[in-house]
Amino acid sequence: MSETPRRFVTKDEVRIQELPWGPHHWLCRPDMVDAKDLALVRVHMPPGTGHAFHAHPTMEEIIYVVEGKAEQWVDRERRELEPGEIAHIPPNVVHASYNPFDTTLVFLAILSPADLGGPPPVDVSGEEPWCSLREAE
């Protein structure tokens, strides 16, 4: 961090991370701005991909849909979220996001606290009931 902390993150300053469920455009992280309680990433999820069932042991999260449509799960509850709609996920609650639709899904993942160095996400996608939930529909 420079002596004058950065207060803005514009298009050219976004940090891009490639993950199997699409590029992640990081907008707010402790290594980018003076963030302590808030992290923000914009995910561009191509059709036919998804971020399977997982939980964050110590982080609270909001999913905000910007473009396209999300098949969003929180616990055993499923919704199709449109632009401007959200899911709220308390710490330790299992959730998943899928894009079974024709266009790229763009959503914001808002996380608290900002420190991403805490306990990593727990992948439960291979365990019951999570591995059978989508088939059961």
Next chain:
Amino acid sequence: MSETPRRFVTKDEVRIQELPWGPHHWLCRPDMVDAKDLALVRVHMPPGTGHAFHAHPTMEEIIYVVEGKAEQWVDRERRELEPGEIAHIPPNVVHASYNPFDTTLVFLAILSPADLGGPPPVDVSGEEPWCSLREAE
């Protein structure tokens, strides 16, 4: 709060608050979902309006532009933010958002913690240097 906490906020469930600088569409608050660390509101700011210089004593904030363009100030630094760009505002740092442009500015204000019952925003818009900053340009 019902026994099963609400995990989704869809279009019809948004809570609207009218303020002088435009309607606020609340998406995440402790009285809507089980939020502790994250609050989220979408502000629809008409041309010619603004939220003048103020500070939140105990809240960290991100401004994320969704549509239109923001004249965004953090401390004495000014940027024009476009869709997909952010400002990060630590607690107690003075900031302001204006829309001097021709189209409605839509932005998200992301706040932590979620409890809006803490110390209220401090309006410094009548004090130096804040009251002279925009004229000085």
